[in-house]
Amino acid sequence: MTVLERDEEPCWPRWRRPLPTRRQQRNDVLVALAVLAGAVFTVVVVRSMGLAFNDDVSLGEQVLWGAAVVAPIVVRRRYPLATLAAVGVLFIVAQARGMGENVVPSIALFLAIYSTGAWERRRVAARWARITVIVAMFVWLGIAIVRLLVEPTVEFPGASGPLNPLLAAVLYDVGFNAMFFLSAYFFGEMAWLSARRQAELAYRAEQLRRSQEENTRGAIVAERLRIARELHDVVAHHVSVMGIQAGAARRVIDTDRELARTALDTVEETARAAIEELRGLLGVLRAEPGEAASEEPESSRESSPDLEDLPDLVERTRSESLDVAFAVYGEPYPVSDGVALSIYRVTQEALTNVVKHSLAGSVDVRLRYLDSGVEVEITDDGRGPSGPGRPQGSGLGLVGMRERVAVHGGELETGPRPTGGYRVRAVFPQPARRRAAGGADVA
Incomplete structure (x- = not known):
């Protein structure tokens, strides 16, 4: 369920990111295939350069190890924790086996750590899983450094810097790996926060749209009520007066033609007044929303009744009874x-x-x-x-x-x-x- 489907205000610190769409999952497959192709290419190049760390590992085995490390990122957004665990374990096992080539597996590991930070909905689990993998990688790096220190035949030809070559190698490996893992952690966290902000903005935009719709409906209802009130006042009164006067004329038309004529005159005047008021009301309704009062048609302004018209209104109500x-x-x-x-x-x-x-x-x-x-x-x-x-x-x-x-x-x-x-x-x-x-x- 997305936040826009909820009626109440979501608790954003406990927000859960929606699962990836089918398009995003297809993109993950394409990324995995691209990284796999890169792994095969780099393994072939490294072997061709004679830089294999273990001569007992064949080219085919190296390619399989590279494919195994890369394969889990196919579901990196759908199952980020499982992807991180699989890539982390396979990365260490492949290095222990002496795979040699390390660039593309490092890319897969970076994507796994990043995806866990960006997509794992259980934030506590995401945090500790990344910390565990990063600590394990540094432990593995420490083991490699210890092996380097106890190796008696390590040589650094051409070393000319002010630091001890062995110390420089250790500092370089530690610094590079620290930047690598912290970057994966940081950018994954930022991706999660960015997605949450976008969801919050979308929620606010939806709330604003609904509020605008409610205000619009309220304004329409209020305008309809105003129109109904005006029509009721105009039509009901004048029709009632005309009915009374017409009834009076009918009753006296045979006995007092003058009184009947007066009643019919009142009916005629009342009908004209009703038409004028209706014309004025229609003129107001047809006016543009932003039209100033001074720009109203002259006929509309003249037809709007005021206190000076009260005597005529009262007089038109007069009848025989x-x-x-x-x-x-x-x-x-x-x-x-x-x-x-x-x-x-x-x-x-x-x-x-x-x-x-x-x-x-x-x-x-x-x-x-x-x-x-x-x-x-x-x-x-x-x-x-x-x-x-x-x-x-x-x-x-x-x-x-x-x-x-x-x-x-x-x-x-x-x-x-x-x-x-x-x-x-x-x-x-x-x-x-x-x-x-x-x-x-x-x-």
């Missing part, structure tokens, strides 16, 4: 476009509920400009938004009102009044204001 009243209290002061639109929509939804559900005979809308903010209150003398014999609403209207008020940090109160009827009260707080002498608002 519903009396409406609208009043403004306090000294009006400018509010933001968002607050104005929210006040309008809350009033619109409250009036829609009155028309559709309350069976009220009168409704009173009051807009108050207070020092602490703007308050709108809609009360009626009906029997609430639900009850026997009345159509049940979806509840989206109240949810939409709460969302609109909550966006501006305001408060919404809805419920029946003690004296009868229903009340909707929304408060939109405003920043503290000081009235300048000239009447201007100062933050």
